[in-house]
Amino acid sequence: MSFPDESSKNLSSTSDKENKNHNIETLRKDIQKLNYEESISELETILSNVQDENISLDKIQSNYIKGNLLLKHCEELLEFVEQEINEINSEYLNID
């Protein structure tokens, strides 16, 4: 997953803003699909990205948005997830 390209600078500022909001929404949906381990690993990538002194402002912005969405997602996972418990009779094991 990568943050959508924001190089739509020729567009007018309003549609630029709309475009950005749309991108964030897409990003949020993508992040919702990640499990905890994937989210943490994405966060670590962002952490190493932002520690690069030569990072561009565009990049830091996308990393900032993505980082915040990931943090929120992780928090929600830790707070609200209910354990899923299935009992599987061994007779059905090879059918699955």
Add this chain to the structure above:
Amino acid sequence: MNHLNSSKESLPTYSVNELNKSIGLLLKRGFAPKFILNGTVSKSQLKKGHLWLTLTDGKASVDAVAWSSTIKSLKFLPNQDDGVVIVAKLNFWESQARISVQVIDIRPAISTVLKKFEIVKAKLLEEGLIDDSLRRKLPKYPNSIGILTSVPSSALADILRTAKERWPLTKMNIIPISVQGNHANELKVVLHKLRKNKLQLNAIVIARGGGSREDLMLFDSEIIAREIATFPIPVVTGIGHEDDLTVSDLVSDHRAATPTAAIVDLLPSIDLEKNNFLQTKKILIDYFKFYFKNQKNSLYTKKVLFKSQSPQILLNSKKTKIKYIYQLLNALSPGKLLKRGFALITDEAGNSIYSVKDIKKKDNLLIQLSDGNITAKVDSTNYDKI
């Protein structure tokens, strides 16, 4: 004859049949209906579905039988030389006055269990299946795990309670197995099926609550140990009590002391993770703050630098310099002296006059005052000699 006659009244008299019946009655009344017998199997023979045993303890021996109807429910069938513990009752055949111990339940004696453990362990060690370097790392955040244990059981309840407290993000797949007695083949089949399933498990736990070491003999089984040793995903064992070690524990990827410990070892702790997560969050947010602060600072520095290069500044500095020079000039100008009442006297051409000797009578002089000048003619000169 005499003796026989005299004691005839006080001695009971039996027929063989009566004698045997009386003995049977006595045994029935006087002997415990059920008892536990410890011994070693010196002979074992399966005949017509019944298992005939000779039990001994080195000093004495007795015959025993497990009827075919009982054998079906037995979890353990002994071989020759196995030490056994038998729940038994006494059979007395009146027709022959024969005594036999009837097996109700039979278990291996601890010595037998430990002997088997040592034999299987030695075999697998030699094959290289028991080796710490074969133990795989457990997944850090397992998505989905399999729990192989008996259902329902306190071990399962402990596992589910612990999992809920510890890490509710992991999907728990409970696969019921029989953990009592000699169901090695059954467990082997389950493990074998699990190898090929599509449950996408990250690890499995094989758990069995406490009990005596003899009850854990299933997990000393060679076929189970081989399944575990070659299982495609990490296997955690939580079998029996703290001190119980089975062959399954030796070949697993991680041996936990109890079922609860197994799930503690496999699942991350939500409290620890929350702490770590908060730290990551703080670091990340701090970095963003730091970045923007840095950017702002660098922008400010550039602004200052840029401003210092502006032509206005240059002009101002020149202006200031000119002003200073002007002030300096002004301070030295004679105009100031004129204002204070001094006058500047020159000849008609405007040349300064430094001495009385420079002028003569009738010369025209120009006298400059602060607000204008006067033309004057010299009347006389007096030279002061100093």
